[in-house]
Amino acid sequence: MICLIAQPMQSRLLHHKNILLVAVFYTVFITIALLSPTRDLPSPGIPHIDKAVHFFINSFLVFLWLLYNFLRKGNNLSTLTLIVIIISCLFYGILIEVCQQIFTTTREADFMDVVANSIGLLAGYLGFTFVKRKI
Secondary structure, eight states: OHHHHHHHHHHHHTOHHHHHHHHHHHHHHHHHHHHSOOTTSOOOOOTTHHHHHHHHHHHHHHHHHHHHHHHHTTSOOOHHHHHHHHHHHHHHHHHHHHHHHHHOSSOOOOHHHHHHHHHHHHHHHHHHHHHHHHO
């Protein structure tokens, strides 16, 4: 009985419009977070923790946009769409670094953040391919 109830709920949660809402909200949220001043944030005391943050932020970013497009296109994702999403997320990460350098006084661009972003994009893609097989 629970399986019969859970299945439609899972189907509704994985509707492409719901994933779009989450992806847009997440993108706006991380844009604001990554461009906000950092002087009031406590230091975690862990060297290079920001690289891990960039990794996870970007892995989830690409995962959400891939999942949205996969569900929107009826569980099909063309190679072109895949490449466009990954390149767009890569350019988004680079743009955030440039904006940090130009528009903030407490942050600066860091090439290693772009490297962490890129590795995160790859991890997000791999996570998506794993989840895609389960859907």
